[in-house]
Amino acid sequence: MSSLGLAQDKFEGGAFHPQLPGGRASGTLLVSVAGIRFESPHGAIVFPLSNLQLEMGGAGDRMCFFKHPQFPGCSLFTTDKAILKHPALAHDRAVSAQRSQWGRRRFFAVAAAVLLVLAIPMALWLAKDPAAGLVARNIPVDWEVKLGETVFEQVTNRARVVTAPELNAEFSRLVQPLFAATGTTRYQFQVHIVEDLSLNAFALPGGIMVVHSGLILKADRAEEVLGVMGHELAHVTQQHSLRAIVQRVGLIVMLQFLIGSDGGLAGVIANSADFLLGQKFSRDHEREADNIGFDYLVKAGIDPQGLITFFEKIQKEQDAKLGGAAEVEASLSFLSTHPGTDERIAHLRKRIAKETKGRTFQPVAQDFKSFQDRLRQQLGTK
Ligand SMILES: [Zn+2]
Incomplete structure (x- = not known):
């Protein structure tokens, strides 16, 4: 397994799999050019890089989920986003496309939140004099x-x-x-x-x-x-x-x-x-x-x-x-x-x-x- 000379290629994470006790297990995700290997006391599984799918999820999109068509019903996950910077993943076209899509989604979510925070007081402020006029009448x-x-x-x-x-x-x-x-x-x-x-x-x-x-x-x-x-x-x-x-x-x-x-x-x-x-x-x-x-x-x-x-x-x-x-x-x-x-x-x-x-x-x-x-x-x- 190549480490690509990178300091980190191991990430704390877990897997969902129907055959795991309780449907899930914690373990380690190892990233290499061969793919993402999940290791736990219950066994190991490797998701090849080709056709790898990335989804962000959990509260505030803090978690990265990996899926693969070869393993339906199974997904690997980690909260360590540094995993996306691993060269094997960072240069993967499918993964980076999904990352940028996620980035856009995040941008619009933040923009909408900012707009809401600014727009509501502004609308209330603008409405105040007309509203007071209506009450006064x-x-x-x-x-x-x-x-x-x-x-x-x-x-x-x-x-x-x-x-x-x-x-x-x-x-x-x-x-x-x-x-x-x-x-x-x-x-x-x-x-x-x-x-x-x-x-x-x-x-x-x-x-x-x-x-x-x-x-x-x-x-x-x-x-x-x-x-x-x-x-x-x-x-x-x-x-x-x-x-x-x-x-x-x-x-x-x-x-x-x-x-x-x-x-x-x-x-x-x-x-x-x-x-x-x-x-x-x-x-x-x-x-x-x-x-x-x-x-x-x-x-x-x-x-x-x-x-x-x-x-x-x-x-x-x-x-x-x-x-x-x-x-x-x-x-x-x-x-x-x-x-x-x-x-x-x-x-x-x-x-x-x-x-x-x-x-x-x-x-x-x-x-x-x-x-x-x-x-x-x-x-x-x-
Ligand atoms: Zn006057």
């Missing part, structure tokens, strides 16, 4: 309203709300065309002016919108304030706060809710006031609010240019305050830093050029300057 409106009221209560604990009825009524009248432009009957929109000199406004779930007195007083035209209100209104109608809350509960709770059992979502929503107070909308939700807010403005016949001039105002203010470099981190804020104000202005400009070409917008009729004066007076007298 099915949430009873009073859950939303209740949450909005809870947050508003916390806001009013920290800031003073303008209570002068005629000012509130006038401001509501100013925003009314935007409310109508949403075309939704789900919400009873209400808007509150809070005494705060910063340029800010925000929307709460359920239809409550808050605008800082500073934003109204610094505006040059009503259209600027209305531009911001259109954006905030879109956050309400697109349920961005609710969607952000729902995304945090995970797909299991979402699924439970959608198939009819609450799954604890009511409790999560009821307890999300603190989360909302510290929350910032995602980049996608801000873009969506810009776009849908723009639609509302155009539909209501309000010049959307106001939103742009107001963005520019905000930008100037930020540059002056922060040297233009720092980021404004404000929660519940219109002044989101993402997407950047430049990008938002550029996008709105494009839409104006494309969609309102040749259209002239009538100025908002209400005497905005006089409203500002009276608001200023109201704040000054306190």
